[in-house]
Amino acid sequence: MSIAIDLAGKTALVTGGGRGLGKAVALAFAEAGADVYIGNRKKEEGNQTVSEIVNMGRRSGFSRCDVSVDADVKHLVEDAVEFGSGTLNCLVNVAGVISTDDFMLTTDEEIRRIFDINVIGTQHVLKYGLQVMQKQGFGNIETFSSIAGRGGMGMLPMYCATKAAVINMTQSAAKNAAPYGIRVNSIAPGIIRTNMWEEILDGMASGGDPKSRRKDVSEEEREALWQDSVKSLIPLGRAQKPEDIAYAAVFIASDLAREITGQVIAIDGGTTMTY
Numbered sequence: 322m323s324i325a326i327d328l329a330g331k332t333a334l335v336t337g338g339g340r341g342l343g344k345a346v347a348l349a350f351a352e353a354g355a356d357v358y359i360g361n362r363k364k365e366e367g368n369q370t371v372s373e374i375v376n377m378g379r380r381s382g383f384s385r386c387d388v389s390v391d392a393d394v395k396h397l398v399e400d401a402v403e404f405g406s407g408t409l410n411c412l413v414n415v416a417g418v419i420s421t422d423d424f425m426l427t428t429d430e431e432i433r434r435i436f437d438i439n440v441i442g443t444q445h446v447l448k449y450g451l452q453v454m455q456k457q458g459f460g461n462i463e464t465f466s467s468i469a470g471r472g473g474m475g476m477l478p479m480y481c482a483t484k485a486a487v488i489n490m491t492q493s494a495a496k497n498a499a500p501y502g503i504r505v506n507s508i509a510p511g512i513i514r515t516n517m518w519e520e521i522l523d524g525m526a527s528g529g530d531p532k533s534r535r536k537d538v539s540e541e542e543r544e545a546l547w548q549d550s551v552k553s554l555i556p557l558g559r560a561q562k563p564e565d566i567a568y569a570a571v572f573i574a575s576d577l578a579r580e581i582t583g584q585v586i587a588i589d590g591g592t593t594m595t596y
């Protein structure tokens with residue numbers, strides 16, 4: 322006997338599916354058999370993921386969407402439901418941005434930018450996803466928080482605040498959704514070298530003053546900062562890969578996780594085991 326995850330016949334919607342962790346999540350859902358609809362800000366990246374999924378023999382589609390814009394998310398969810406012939410089984414909101422500004426030096430404009438996307442964007446996705454799933458009486462939603470949302474830190478203060486809000490909203494949504502048979506959980510990735518981490522490395526090299534951001538950080542300097550972060554922060558001693566996060570997202574969407582809701586699932590090689 323063996324245990325397998327089979328999402329054949331299910332429809333999944335992934336925001337931020339054009340690159341990084343969102344793309345890995347979209348491909349993993351397709352690998353598990355699901356048809357996958359992509360929402361992304363950049364059309365070319367979204368379409369690239371779509372063609373990779375189609376090449377795997379699954380159905381896929383794309384709508385341009387800025388998650389911070391209510392009407393964009395409304396249309397995206399409507400498009401995904403139409404793509405799924407009236408059903409949406411899984412919704413994963415991966416879209417998110419970083420801010421490396423220091424607490425004392427950041428601007429209201431920068432705070433609004435990151436809250437608009439990470440917090441208000443998550444609320445839009447939860448709201449429209451739950452509307453559909455409450456009507457159909459089933460479904461699974463996953464938000465993307467971060468281990469940085471588990472507590473305040475000396476750097477990335479506004480990012481940490483947005484991810485703490487994502488965790489809290491996920492728990493509220495899970496409470497509201499449970500009577501309808503809908504599960505809502507948050508994936509908290511650890512340290513994965515995507516485009517976002519290149520920004521974090523720039524922030525580490527520059528310090529938190531947005532006025533003195535360096536544009537000359539060399540590859541060697543980045544690599545040294547990266548290796549140091551991995552070595553000092555991750556008990557298992559290695560960075561996580563996009564597929565490590567994606568496979569956890571697929572597991573949470575599957576029936577194997579049918580009793581898991583309202584949880585924050587850290588995939589971090591042990592970084593937060595003592596938080």
Ligand SMILES: NC(=O)C1=CN([C@@H]2O[C@H](COP(=O)(O)OP(=O)(O)OC[C@H]3O[C@@H](n4cnc5c(N)ncnc54)[C@H](O)[C@@H]3O)[C@@H](O)[C@H]2O)C=CC1
Nearest residue numbers: 337340341342362387388416417467510512513515516517
């Ligand atoms: N890479 C890492 O180490 C970690 C990442 N995360 C979270 O995982 C998620 C994905 O991050 P990465 O793949 O690393 O970053 P990334 O920068 O490579 O990808 C972010 C994705 O979000 C999309 N996006 C950004 N703003 C958007 C908007 N307003 N509307 C729609 N899409 C938008 C981008 O187009 C891109 O596809 C983010 O929520 C991030 O906070 C959390 C913890 C660790």
Ligand SMILES: C[C@H](CCC(=O)O)[C@H]1CC[C@H]2[C@@H]3[C@H](O)C[C@@H]4CC(=O)CC[C@]4(C)[C@H]3CC[C@]12C
Nearest residue numbers: 467468469474475476477511512517521550554
């Ligand atoms: C950037 C990481 C989060 C990944 C992401 O969401 O994109 C941060 C996760 C763990 C952090 C470090 C850890 O908390 C220890 C130190 C705490 C502190 O006060 C600032 C420096 C830290 C090394 C911190 C740096 C950012 C993380 C790696």
